[in-house]
Amino acid sequence: xxxxxxxxxxxxxxxxxxxxxxxxxxxxxxxxxxxxxxxxxxxxxxxxxxxxxxxxxxxxxxxxxxxxxxxxxxxxxxxxxxxxxxxxxxxxxxxxxxxxxxxxxxxxxxxxxxxxxxxxxxxxxxxxxxxxxxxxxxxxxxxxxxxxxxxxxxxxxxxxxxxxxxxxxxxxxxxxxxxxxxxxxxxxxxxxxxxxxxxxxxxxxxxxxxxxxxxxxxxxxxxxxxxxxxxxxxxxxxxxxxxxxxxxxxxxxxxxxxxxxxxxxxxxxxxxxxxxxxxxxxxxxxxxxxxxxxxxxxxxxxxxxxxxxxxxxxxxx
Numbered sequence: 377x378x379x380x381x382x383x384x385x386x387x388x389x390x391x392x393x394x395x396x397x398x399x400x401x402x403x404x405x406x407x408x409x410x411x412x413x414x415x416x417x418x419x420x421x422x423x424x425x426x427x428x429x430x431x432x433x434x435x436x437x438x439x440x441x442x443x444x445x446x447x448x449x450x451x452x453x454x455x456x457x458x459x460x461x462x463x464x465x466x467x468x469x470x471x472x473x474x475x476x477x478x479x480x481x482x483x484x485x486x487x488x489x490x491x492x493x494x495x496x497x498x499x500x501x502x503x504x505x506x507x508x509x510x511x512x513x514x515x516x517x518x519x520x521x522x523x524x525x526x527x528x529x530x531x532x533x534x535x536x537x538x539x540x541x542x543x544x545x546x547x548x549x550x551x552x553x554x555x556x557x558x559x560x561x562x563x564x565x566x567x568x569x570x571x572x573x574x575x576x577x578x579x580x581x582x583x584x585x586x587x588x589x590x591x592x593x594x595x596x597x598x599x600x601x602x603x604x605x606x607x608x609x610x611x612x613x614x615x616x617x618x619x620x621x622x623x624x625x626x627x628x629x630x631x632x633x634x635x636x637x638x639x640x641x642x643x644x645x646x647x648x649x650x651x652x653x654x655x656x657x658x659x660x661x662x663x664x665x666x667x668x669x670x671x672x673x674x675x676x677x678x679x680x681x682x683x684x685x686x687x688x689x690x691x692x693x
Contacts, residue, residue: 379451381415382444384408385423389441392430424613446665449515453666469671472501472508472520472661475610479640481521485678491670512663518600518672520661521679523586534660536674536683541590541654543573544615545624551576552645559647564639570626574600577623579614582607586656588612591626593653619643658683 388397393411396404416422423437433441455469469489473482478500486498503511505522512520512531526533545552550575560566581588597604605623608614614625629646639646648654660679662668668676 377418379448381411382447384411385415386441386444386448388412388424388431389433389437389590394424394431445515449663449666452515456669457667467495467669467671468497468498469675470501470516470518471675472503472511472517472522474505474522475502475612477591477658478502479612481679481683485675485682489671489679492604495649496671508661510671512661515663518663518666519675521658522661523656523658525647525657525659526661530664532662532664533681534684536658536660536679539656539658540629541587541594541626541649541656542629543570543624543646543649544618544627545573545645545647546618546621547640547643547645549621555647556640556645559639565648567648567654568665569650570594570598571600573624574598574602576602577605578602579606579608579617579623579625580604581611581614582609585610587627590653590656594626594649594651597651597653615644 384397384401387401388394388408391397391400395405398408401408412423412515419436419440421436422434423440425432425434471482489496489498501511501517505524508517508520508522508524509526509528509531511517513528545555547556555568555572578591580591580631601678608617611627617623618625626649661677662672662676
């Protein structure tokens, strides 16, 4: 068998149909089917269960596809390393990240990367954090920044600094004016209890998202049951709606390029929250099965320098 056969069988497994795979590969269905049969004859066992639609991998097929993906990753890594040696790090970094972190965490770091490695391109995948691990295991992401640690030992992980959550309210609203009147000018970040806003309308992200999980834990801790009047797709949208006076929200305090917002802006008032759930880790994930190139190492180390704890040594990747 050869690399083309490996790639095509993995592609069939992804698509779930030999006919559809043949269409997308611009080859005949009979030619592709014959290739699969030849490989199955070579290994002495079926790869696909053709009795069901979409095609299902047999146990042997699952092993074949897993190892094929590994071989393809090794081959791709080898070629990338050769290119790096020959041409000074030409290639691509595929970075999984949420939309908020793409706006807050990465701009300065990516600018440094482009200066250090001008021939490297960056492809951002704006995904839900629950998807990062699967994308890395399939070889579709190199690095990811998310709020969930990995479960698979083949996905490496660095724990980054805690994200701090705060209460965000419209400054000109009645609740904003009330809380501002209680704020101590000598200690503007003194924490307040969420029970002080238990009757307010909350803006929140959907259930089972990291920020919503934090909010629900804080509600339970404070023994309050506020009304979530508006469910929005992202933290950025929630922030915009708070600015519009549609309610209050609990959001990560880190909004602008990795820099903490002041406790009061022209439109918003921010308050620390008295809660054990106010801090939350986020994580840098990477694929341990591939050789880390100099540009990847540069990006990882820059993230760790900025967001890793000062006591943690940089990784020897």
